Amino acid sequence: MTGRKPFRSLALAAVAGVGLAVWVFPVIWGLLTSFKTERDVLAYPPVWFFKPTLDNYREVIFGASSIMPNLWSSLVVSTSATFFTMLFAIPAAYALARLKYPAKRASGFYVLATQMLPPVGLIIPYYLALQKVGGLDTYSGLTLIYLTFSLPFAIWLMVSYFEDIPFEMEEAALLDRAGRLRTLWYVILPQVRGGIAVTTIFVFLNAWNEFMFAVVLGGNRVRPVTVAMFNFISVEQTQWAKVAAGAMLAMLPVILIGLFAQRHIVKGLTVGAVKGGGRR
Amino acid sequence: MSGNEAMRASASVRIEGVVKRHGTTTVLHGVDLAIEPGEFFVLLGPSGSGKTTTLRILAGLEPVSDGRVFMDEVDVTMREPGERDVAMVFQSYALYPHMTVAQNIGFPLKMVGTPSVEVAAAVNEAAAKVGIAHLLGRTPGQLSGGQQQRCALARAIVRQPRLFLLDEPLSNLDAKLRMETRLELHALQRNLGATTVYVTHDQEEAMTLADRIAVFMDGRIVQVGTPREVFSTPRTIEVAGFIGTPAMNFVSGAWSGATVTVAGVPLAVRASTDQPREVKLGVRPNDLRIVAEGLPARIERIEDLGDSCIVSFAAGESHLKLKSDRLHPVKEGDEVRLAFEPGAEHLFDAQTGARL
Amino acid sequence: MGSGTKPARSLAAQERRFALALFVPALLVLLLTTTVPLVYLGWTSLQKLDMSMPWLSGFAGLGNYAKMGGDPRFWNSLVLTGVYTGTTVVLQVIIGLSLALLVLQIPKGQGLLRVAAILPIVLAPVVVGLFWRTLVLAPDFGLVDLVTRTVGLGSHNWLGDPQLALISVIAIHTWQWTPFAFLVLLATLATLPPDVYEAARLDRAGAWQRFWHITLPLIRPAIVMVVILRMMTALSAFAAIFAATGGGPGSATEILNLYAYRTSFTELNLGYGASLAMVLLSITMAISYLMFRLRRARS
Structure with missing residues (x-):
């Protein structure tokens, strides 16, 4: 028995290591590529030790096809979508989780159902409507359609956090003469700060990574970085190093958020999954 | 501060024909009760007998299905909890986990716009009364069970309410601490003179604390009286069997x-x-x-x-x-x-x- | 809050008013941003609306839907949707669960694996698609070809060959989303009470029996939830496939979602695209309804 153990854990570690490598290696490879010259990229066998260059980054930041304006577009759209999502989601989730009102079950189901809508079904009417009112290629148009997937998701995720608070909290606060609104503000919201942070992160990530809405409803003025990356590859077919540098830059914010908020993200995924929310 | 305030701070309570239904089940079948100002009144009964529901109705946390609630002969049946001038200690204490002990105790005063200097003074006084003045900077998570209980108590007494409600406040303490706290609670109530309604299923607690007891059985009050009366002349066989250990x-x-x-x-x-x-x-x-x-x-x-x-x-x-x-x-x-x-x-x- | 002198207002009514004040704004936003557009989508699906031939626009009734019957590209996309969704979901759950069970036995380094698993999830699908198309699957210089060439299996056109392309997009999707199943199932497994396993050991249950009779029933709700969520993602998968193959070669990787998109925005036939989107919507709704029924029946 004891003799088998080290071998067993070694085998386990090996399997886990392979899993880890499969998920991480493509990204590491991309990172390495972004520092290569285009000649090194196409070397066979692949070169592991090469003279790193910052030319690719210089090109995608300052060059003719700079993606800086696109990063700015992404930032504006994602931030405003996140802001409005949280603005509407937090109060609604609180009502859904804690208060009694007519047709509560039905309204909960409605929110859940809106989350199931396939995006392609929404984009056609949005395209037609925004075209009529001149809303194509505007930040407000894109922000509006981002609410369609982020708001139901955020409501359900927040509901699960509100549900964790004992009911006595509100009762004590009401007896302490706080009233409903101040009970929410002083007693309840501080206790779901973690949940608000997690939900904000998720909403922001989803908005940042969105592609289909952005490619149809965006344009020359509003072109998020996901669309820019896509156009990049169509134009610069074989310039992989530049593509890799652009991708690294575009994904830097989400990777950083992912690493820093790692623990919270796992909790958010689990909460969402167990309680029944979450498209992603 | 405490002299004439304490006089003001005790209300008479009367409830008339209070019925409470949850869907098809009836939790309270018409309860009548009259509590004198300054009285230590215990609602005693086995779990599910309706005593906690009655307390929550007094607090305004639970609407009645029928009947009326009076405080100082004013109908408060429809009033919100915050408008009744009542304070409550919950079984779980319901301390606000993100606030310090001082912030917890001061919260009910802050909510009515008391100037912060006065809040601080009142918080210190209340904390001293229950012996947690040295813990004001901590958060509830850093307190022991007994200290949390005292913090909840201080939060209730700080505002000098007309009516003081306690829902099994000792049930989460260990046996020794429970006995000690019981005595202190009794002394504190006498000192404050506030009308107190206290819910418990522990008949020993009821006997030692109460001026009068109301015994609840299956959503009805079966007897109201002093501990001595309830013990020596139980009105029904259920009351007789419930009060006293070992049982009659x-x-x-x-x-x-x-x-x-x-x-x-x-x-x-x-x-x-x-x-x-x-x-x-x-x-x-x-x-x-x-x-x-x-x-x-x-x-x-x-x-x-x-x-x-x-x-x-x-x-x-x-x-x-x-x-x-x-x-x-x-x-x-x-x-x-x-x-x-x-x-x-x-x-x-x-x-x-x-x-x- | 709280005006003291209006006793007629009951507590419940007050709570209701507060609740509605909080909920109605979000409800209105949802109605406006999802339900109204959906009605418009339904209406559009009944129109003949082809931007390349705008002079032919008009009401078409159920014409768009009738057209699907004789549209081989539609049937092809339907089959591909089934294959894509089924394969990716099954792969994600099996790989994710196996890995979670393995990782649970490793005393150290779980944290590192969790970080690694976060990585694919946070990446934008379109970037993932581009990454795979260039660095991983490109002929001759992609990572996969580097491996197959080294071990002597030769170079393949992973995204150019119709059969290989389908396998490739399934692999891409599985790569990106298996970590989700892995993380959720790992977290669920970690919450299982150890005393149940100790009791089972005392009852002389073997490792396989413990998995089959204890672990699996206990984590069934989590598995069902993962399956539901993964199906939704797979049914509306777009960016990664669009970036990797664009639905091609030909229509080899054109799932219904992509077909609806390409019809609407490449061929500009918005009426027919809308009707295809309606079909996808019905499938999504039907599946989620069935899954929720199934979940409730179990619990």
Whole structure:
């Protein structure tokens, strides 16, 4: 028995290591590529030790096809979508989780159902409507359609956090003469700060990574970085190093958020999954 | 500060015909109650008897299905909790986990716009009263169970409410701490003079704390009285069985004249009747005696508690218990006879369970 | 809050008013942003609306839906949707669960694996698609080809060959989303009470029996939830496929979602695209309804 153990854990570690490598290696490879010259990229066998260059980054930041304006577009759209999502989601989730009102079950189901809508079904009417009112290629148009997937998701995720608070909290606060609104503000919201942070992160990530809405409803003025990356590859077919540098830059914010908020993200995924929310 | 404030801070409470339904089940079937200003009033009953619901109705946390609630003869049935000037200590304490002890205690004052200097003074005073003045900077998570309980208490007394509600406030403490806190709570209430309604299922707590007790059974109040009254003249057989440890002994018998005949053995009682009837005869374990003449019984078990002992008997169908502070010269398996002093008996109608 | 002198207002009514004040804004936003557009979508699906031939626009009734019956590209996309969704979901759950069970046995380094698993999840699908198309699957210089060439299996056109392309997009999707199943199932497994396993050990249950009779029933709700969520993602998968193959070669990787998109925005036939989107919507709704029924029946 004891003799088998080290071998067993070694085998386990090996399997886990392979899993880890499969998920991480493509990204590491991309990172390495972004520092290569285009000649090194196409070397066979692949070169592991090469003279790193910052030319690719210089090109995608300052060059003719700079993606800086696109990063700015992404930032504006994602931030405003996140802001409005949280603005509407937090109060609604609180009502859904804690208060009694007519047709509560039905309204909960409605929110859940809106989350199931396939995006392609929404984009056609949005395209037609925004075209009529001149809303194509505007930040407000894109922000509006981002609410369609982020708001139901955020409501359900927040509901699960509100549900964790004992009911006595509100009762004590009401007896302490706080009233409903101040009970929410002083007693309840501080206790779901973690949940608000997690939900904000998720909403922001989803908005940042969105592609289909952005490619149809965006344009020359509003072109998020996901669309820019896509156009990049169509134009610069074989310039992989530049593509890799652009991708690294575009994904830097989400990777950083992912690493820093790692623990919270796992909790958010689990909460969402167990309680029944979450498209992603 | 406390002198005339304390005078103001005690309300009379009256509830009339309060009914509470949850869907199809009725939790309270028309409860009436009148509580005097400054009284320490205990709602006692087994779990699910409606005592906590009644407390929550007084607090305004639970709307009534029917009936009315008065404080100082003003109808407050429809008032929100915050408008009633009542404070409550929850069983779980319901301390705000993100605030310090000082912020917790000061919260009810802050909510009515009390200037922060006054809040600080009141917080210090309240914390000192319950002995947690040295813990003001901590958060609830850093407190022991007993300290949390005191913090909840301080939060309730800081605003000098007209009515003070406590929902099983001692049930989460260990036995020793519970006894100590009980005494302190009693002293604190006397000191504050605020009308207090206290919910518990622990009859010992009720006996030691209460000016008066209301005993709840199945959504009804079956008896209201001083601890002495409830103990010595329980109104129904349920109350008699619920109050006192070990529980009162009951045997079935036939009552005529001044005797109750149990299993063919006549036992003398003080009350007499001219209408012979079937009864339940109740005797407290303390009042039972081992004698030469009486109900035959076999000793099943002797529990020696050190300062007292409890003897269990089998008498026909029934099992009886005797509590005594001296050790009897008997052993398990002995056949003995049992009786009681006339006047120590409690007689209940065999059908309705009402006291006779 | 709280005006003291209006006793007629009952507590419940007050709570209701507060609740509605909080909920109605979000409800209105949802109605406006999802339900109204959906009605418009339904209406559009009944129109003949082809931007390349705008002079032919008009009401078409159920014409768009009738057209699907004889549209081989539609049937092809339907089959591909089934294959894509089924394969990716099954792969994700099996790989994710196996890995979670393995990782649970490793005393150290779980944290590192969790970080690694976060990585694919946070990446934008379109970037993932581009990454795979260039660095991983490109002929000759992609990572996969580097491996197959080294071990002597030769170079393949992973995204150019119709059969390989389908396998490739399934692999891409599985790569990106298996971590989700892995993380959720790992977290669920970690919450299982150890005393149940100790009791089972005392009852002489073997490792396989413990998995089959204890672990699996206990984590069934989590698995069902993962399956539901993963199906939703797979049914509306777009960016990664669009970036990697664009639905091609030909229509080899054109799932219904992509077909609806390409019809609407490449061929500009918005009426027919809308009707295809309606079909996808019905499938999504039907599946989620069935899954929720199934979940409720189990619990």
